[in-house]
Amino acid sequence: MNQNSKHHSSNSLALHALEARWLVPGLPLGAVLEQHSVIVEEKRILDILPTQQARQRYPLAQTVVLDNHVLIPGLINLHTHAAMSLMRGLADDLPLMQWLQQHIWPAEKRFVSERFVRQGTLLGCAEMLAGGTTYFNDMYFFPNAVAEAAVQAGMRANIGLVVMEFATAYAHDAEDYLQKGLQARDEWRDSALLSASLAPHAPYTVGNSTFENIVTYAEQLGLNIHTHLHETRTEIEDSIKQYGVRPLQRLESLGVLGPNFVAAHGVHLSKAEMALLSAHGCHIAHCPASNLKLASGIAPVDALLKAGTNVAIGTDGAASNNRQDMFAEMRLAALLSKGNSGDAASVPAAEALAMATINAAKALGKESELGSLEPGKYADMTAVSLAAAELQPCFNVISHLVYSAGREHVSHVWVAGELKYQKLQGQVGVYANIEPAELKEISTEWQTKLSQYLA
Ligand SMILES: [Zn+2]
Numbered sequence: 001m002n003q004n005s006k007h008h009s010s011n012s013l014a015l016h017a018l019e020a021r022w023l024v025p026g027l028p029l030g031a032v033l034e035q036h037s038v039i040v041e042e043k044r045i046l047d048i049l050p051t052q053q054a055r056q057r058y059p060l061a062q063t064v065v066l067d068n069h070v071l072i073p074g075l076i077n078l079h080t081h082a083a084m085s086l087m088r089g090l091a092d093d094l095p096l097m098q099w100l101q102q103h104i105w106p107a108e109k110r111f112v113s114e115r116f117v118r119q120g121t122l123l124g125c126a127e128m129l130a131g132g133t134t135y136f137n138d139m140y141f142f143p144n145a146v147a148e149a150a151v152q153a154g155m156r157a158n159i160g161l162v163v164m165e166f167a168t169a170y171a172h173d174a175e176d177y178l179q180k181g182l183q184a185r186d187e188w189r190d191s192a193l194l195s196a197s198l199a200p201h202a203p204y205t206v207g208n209s210t211f212e213n214i215v216t217y218a219e220q221l222g223l224n225i226h227t228h229l230h231e232t233r234t235e236i237e238d239s240i241k242q243y244g245v246r247p248l249q250r251l252e253s254l255g256v257l258g259p260n261f262v263a264a265h266g267v268h269l270s271k272a273e274m275a276l277l278s279a280h281g282c283h284i285a286h287c288p289a290s291n292l293k294l295a296s297g298i299a300p301v302d303a304l305l306k307a308g309t310n311v312a313i314g315t316d317g318a319a320s321n322n323r324q325d326m327f328a329e330m331r332l333a334a335l336l337s338k339g340n341s342g343d344a345a346s347v348p349a350a351e352a353l354a355m356a357t358i359n360a361a362k363a364l365g366k367e368s369e370l371g372s373l374e375p376g377k378y379a380d381m382t383a384v385s386l387a388a389a390e391l392q393p394c395f396n397v398i399s400h401l402v403y404s405a406g407r408e409h410v411s412h413v414w415v416a417g418e419l420k421y422q423k424l425q426g427q428v429g430v431y432a433n434i435e436p437a438e439l440k441e442i443s444t445e446w447q448t449k450l451s452q453y454l455a
């Protein structure tokens with residue numbers, strides 16, 4: 001699986017040519033190229049051109065033939081808590097606050113450790129990678145452990161340095177969270193796959209002075225701010241009782257809003273609030289499955305897009321979804337927006353794909369490096385096989401990607417030009433850097449521990 005070991009010996013540049021039946025570069029929106037090749041040099045895309053020309057121009061390139069496949073930008077999950085894959089199905093069919101306060105927080109209090117986070121994140125990475133996701137925007141305790149797992153899996157991660165006011169196994173108060181997070185970032189800031197954002201958990205778990213500190217650090221260090229926002233009606237009602245204003249207004253007055261601000265959910269927003277988000281250049285991480293499962297509501301995606309806000313897609317953690325499956329979220333986002341707005345043209349397939357790729361790259365300030373297939377950008381790519389009966393015939397590949405295909409059709413995933421996952425037809429998927437035995441050990445260990453706790 002390590003491509004470096006088998007590149008053409010007479011070709012010092014280690015060129016790879018991915019010959020795709022279809023290529024969906026992501027930009028321009030809706031573009032589909034047939035019989036095109038992506039030429040990869042080291043970590044980046046060198047060229048995109050018709051395959052016939054590619055064979056003449058790059059005769060020494062090592063070829064990967066994708067003759068039944070569509071090649072797309074690697075999917076970007078804009079909001080998750082990857083380690084929560086260990087708590088999948090632990091508590092279902094409950095509203096957010098009951099789910100959090102009576103089930104998730106007590107379980108986290110009992111079990112979350114560096115080992116839990118590293119192992120849970122690795123399991124989450126395995127799921128995401130096999131589903132075509134190459135980059136995830138995370139928020140959880142022990143960010144060093146998240147970093148370690150992402151690097152092992154070979155995935156790109158933007159790691160949220162989580163901040164809350166109350167004590168956990170990770171930190172004892174907001175200042176402690178902040179300092180631990182910043183120290184963790186210092187340890188891996190030179191890693192090519194990792195970046196960081198400050199991640200105040202939510203307006204209801206973080207106080208005013210902490211938000212002000214976070215804004216100062218974000219400005220000084222050039223970091224994004226990632227938080228949960230306007231997820232439920234209760235959150236808004238409680239904020240009015242406690243602070244006299246809705247959470248978004250409070251964050252505005254604290255100086256939190258700006259083009260580096262990524263808000264997960266945004267389910268309950270007034271017209272004026274949508275205009276405010278747009279005016280500040282903020283980004284929404286839309287998590288449709290999680291919002292439905294916790295009965296939080298349906299985010300007004302159609303209105304947000306019309307207001308000019310950048311909307312991308314996240315899965316949220318596996319404890320509230322319960323899948324880390326960007327194909328499922330793309331389809332759901334497109335369908336929900338149509339049903340919710342009464343407009344079948346709302347979030348067409350190409351836009352849903354953009355919400356899972358370039359829009360997310362934009363939200364993380366990485367749109368010049370990631371999110372579409374263009375020369376100069378990192379070669380983060382996913383190949384989807386359209387050979388299966390349920391995907392035949394095919395008149396519009398983007399329609400198939402969003403409405404018909406699923407993560408089970410993902411055949412290859414590259415991150416920075418390296419093949420990190422591959423599933424040949426009729427075989428099980430193989431990871432470059434994750435052994436099946438390791439995943440089995442992780443699931444057995446936590447299955448035992450959590451089962452005893454739940455019993
Ligand atoms: Zn979340």
